[in-house]
Amino acid sequence: MDESSSQTDELIAQLEEVFETDYEVGQDNVERYGLDMHNPVFFVSAGLIVLFVLISLLFPDAAKSGLEATKNWIQVAFDWLFLSAGNALLLFCLALILLPVGRIRIGGEGAMPDFSLVSWFAMLFAAGIGIGLMFYGVAEPAAYYTDWYGTPLDIEPFTDQARTAALGATIYHWGLHPWAIYAVVSLALAFFAYNKGLPLTIRSTFYPLLGDRVWGPIGNLIDILAVLATVFGLATSLGIGAQQAAGGLHFLFDVSAGLQTQLVIIAFVTTVALISVVRGIDGGVKLLSNINMSLALLLLLFVIFAGSVSAFMASFGQTLSGYISYILPLSNPVGRADDTFYHGWTIFYWAWWISWSPFVGMFIARVSRGRTVRQFLTAVLLVPTLVTTIWMAAFGGSGLDQIEQNVGQLADGIGDDALVLFQMLENLPLASITSMLGIILVLVFFVTSSDSGSLVIDSITSGGKTDAPVTQRVFWAIMQGLIAAVLIAVGGSAALEALQAGAVSTGLPFTFVLLAMAVSLALGLKHEHELNQAIQA
Amino acid sequence: MFNRIVVPVVLNHTDRMARTLKAAADLARQYDAQVTYVAVSGKVPTAVAQTPEKFAAELDMFAREQGGEAGISTAGLAVASNDPGADLDKCLLEAIDSTSADLVVMGSHSPGVSDALHLIGSHAAWLVRHADVSVFVVR
Numbered sequence: 001m002d003e004s005s006s007q008t009d010e011l012i013a014q015l016e017e018v019f020e021t022d023y024e025v026g027q028d029n030v031e032r033y034g035l036d037m038h039n040p041v042f043f044v045s046a047g048l049i050v051l052f053v054l055i056s057l058l059f060p061d062a063a064k065s066g067l068e069a070t071k072n073w074i075q076v077a078f079d080w081l082f083l084s085a086g087n088a089l090l091l092f093c094l095a096l097i098l099l100p101v102g103r104i105r106i107g108g109e110g111a112m113p114d115f116s117l118v119s120w121f122a123m124l125f126a127a128g129i130g131i132g133l134m135f136y137g138v139a140e141p142a143a144y145y146t147d148w149y150g151t152p153l154d155i156e157p158f159t160d161q162a163r164t165a166a167l168g169a170t171i172y173h174w175g176l177h178p179w180a181i182y183a184v185v186s187l188a189l190a191f192f193a194y195n196k197g198l199p200l201t202i203r204s205t206f207y208p209l210l211g212d213r214v215w216g217p218i219g220n221l222i223d224i225l226a227v228l229a230t231v232f233g234l235a236t237s238l239g240i241g242a243q244q245a246a247g248g249l250h251f252l253f254d255v256s257a258g259l260q261t262q263l264v265i266i267a268f269v270t271t272v273a274l275i276s277v278v279r280g281i282d283g284g285v286k287l288l289s290n291i292n293m294s295l296a297l298l299l300l301l302f303v304i305f306a307g308s309v310s311a312f313m314a315s316f317g318q319t320l321s322g323y324i325s326y327i328l329p330l331s332n333p334v335g336r337a338d339d340t341f342y343h344g345w346t347i348f349y350w351a352w353w354i355s356w357s358p359f360v361g362m363f364i365a366r367v368s369r370g371r372t373v374r375q376f377l378t379a380v381l382l383v384p385t386l387v388t389t390i391w392m393a394a395f396g397g398s399g400l401d402q403i404e405q406n407v408g409q410l411a412d413g414i415g416d417d418a419l420v421l422f423q424m425l426e427n428l429p430l431a432s433i434t435s436m437l438g439i440i441l442v443l444v445f446f447v448t449s450s451d452s453g454s455l456v457i458d459s460i461t462s463g464g465k466t467d468a469p470v471t472q473r474v475f476w477a478i479m480q481g482l483i484a485a486v487l488i489a490v491g492g493s494a495a496l497e498a499l500q501a502g503a504v505s506t507g508l509p510f511t512f513v514l515l516a517m518a519v520s521l522a523l524g525l526k527h528e529h530e531l532n533q534a535i536q537a
Numbered sequence: 538m539f540n541r542i543v544v545p546v547v548l549n550h551t552d553r554m555a556r557t558l559k560a561a562a563d564l565a566r567q568y569d570a571q572v573t574y575v576a577v578s579g580k581v582p583t584a585v586a587q588t589p590e591k592f593a594a595e596l597d598m599f600a601r602e603q604g605g606e607a608g609i610s611t612a613g614l615a616v617a618s619n620d621p622g623a624d625l626d627k628c629l630l631e632a633i634d635s636t637s638a639d640l641v642v643m644g645s646h647s648p649g650v651s652d653a654l655h656l657i658g659s660h661a662a663w664l665v666r667h668a669d670v671s672v673f674v675v676r
Binding site: 027 | 622625
């Protein structure tokens with residue numbers, strides 16, 4: 001008896017040794033003037049950001065053509081890779097749900113969730129995807145149905161089949177696949193931080209593969225790349241979003257959509273995001289996310305009931321059946337004939353989701369302690385997909401109904417895709433109130449992306465700390481607004497689009513990073529499972 | 538005059554807190570008061586500990602050591618926060634309430650340019666303004 005228990009002890013000791021590192025959180029940090037920054041991640045990231053902004057301001061057209069050519073080349077040459085990676089990550093998540101490792105609890109057996117389910121879901125949406133639901137809820141199904149820029153699988157536009165395919169393809173782009181990408185990154189980050197005691201930063205997820213080398217140059221490179229993708233992804237979205245929101249304000253209230261309005265919008269979003277990050281997760285980010293989800297729910301219920309409930313039910317059925325019947329052909333990477341749709345939409349989205357995954361994944365990881373792997377993956381995959389299906393059925397369905405019934409501006413075709421939501425709302429009752437609500441939602445979703453993004457960048461650039469001085473997160477929040485404003489004011493659309501193409505292009509290196517991360521996560525979970533079994537025995 | 542003294546500590550920087558710890562211990566002996574060391578941690582791994590539970594254990598050990606060395610009665614109170622960067626001051630204020638402390642002894646830096654510009658407020662300055670008990674700031 002004694003012998004077997006000492007064997008078990010030895011096994012436990014051996015297993016625990018695997019993740020024992022001498023690295024101490026913050027050991028590479030520079031602490032001066034009351035600041036606490038990782039060297040070199042903070043300084044190199046900040047320097048490169050300034051450099052890239054300067055280049056795109058000095059040579060906007062050259063930068064735009066160069067970076068867009070890079071993005072387009074990546075999206076054509078590696079289309080199969082993006083699509084296969086998305087499929088592989090989804091299958092990986094499904095496997096983890098079913099395997100015994102699903103029982104592992106993030107943060108250890110005794111860990112309790114830090115947030116209620118409602119707040120948790122609200123933050124999941126508000127961080128990365130909420131803004132897209134606002135802009136593309138109507139625009140995307142309408143675009144696929146009318147062949148605005150290709151149709152899914154080259155299906156004949158303006159037909160019954162096109163309607164089902166348009167709704168199904170939209171969910172394909174916003175459903176299980178993107179959330180599987182986010183789920184793998186966030187689970188890996190959460191697991192290695194909360195279960196294995198490694199700093200909460202992207203590099204830690206590679207510890208099983210690289211060992212102590214993750215604290216050196218390779219790790220620095222991964223973290224810097226994540227910071228750049230996040231800063232430029234958020235700043236250019238804010239810039240382009242400000243242009244779209246200004247367009248919306250012009251359409252609704254006839255205010256000028258010019259530079260001044262755009263800068264006011266950026267200043268407003270940045271100021272609110274600033275207040276939010278200073279107040280922190282509970283007093284800022286969580287609060288705004290909850291407010292925004294309630295407002296979004298209100299708008300959703302309005303669209304369902306102001307249109308017709310039976311039409312919504314029909315659209316919901318079509319969306320779901322469209323998703324189920326087209327998910328396999330749409331995720332097939334070989335022999336695609338629908339080139340325009342495949343590259344213009346699907347691959348663009350996949351590159352986009354992957355380039356945003358360090359940001360969204362890191363934020364989800366931060367708030368997901370205390371749930372089991374199985375609960376976490378099931379919730380992160382299914383709930384957003386279901387909510388998105390309801391949302392797209394309501395908004396997209398109403399838009400398609402208006403096109404089919406020849407009602408309003410949408411029936412004349414999609415002009416500016418940013419206005420499609422308001423053109424749809426215009427033909428429902430109380431249009432001025434709901435459009436106003438729509439604009440507010442768009443702006444607050446920008447705030448909730450910006451504040452959670454600043455927290456993430458702050459944590460990566462301080463070596464995985466969450467207690468770095470507030471000044472640093474203020475710095476990153478201001479940087480995002482400043483970059484957006486300077487790009488718009490000095491470089492115009494060309495500079496914005498150049499850097500956005502650059503941000504999306506980081507999707508390619510991150511695809512490899514994500515695939516390696518999945519392998520690393522599998523090794524880590526296997527290790528934890530063995531450890532738990534040894535402890536039980 | 539004082540029954541319970543709260544001393545906010547940064548566990549991985551206790552070497553820089555010698556003067557604060559001594560001032561607190563001297564006052565505790567003089568008034569026969571108990572000292573509660575309060576430390577705020579996040580939920581992510583830190584240089585001090587990998588989990589909030591281990592962090593609390595570290596703080597308890599620190600409190601016992603201090604009590605033994607100074608011959609005073611001590612306790613540790615670890616507060617785990619979702620966002621310690623933002624919530625530190627609020628957590629300290631709650632700790633003062635929950636322990637019914639009547640004196641806070643804490644270290645702080647001398648006010649410099651950044652304080653004048655309100656860029657980086659000191660935690661001690663914030664507590665002086667917001668706590669309704671006496672605050673002894675050691676520089």
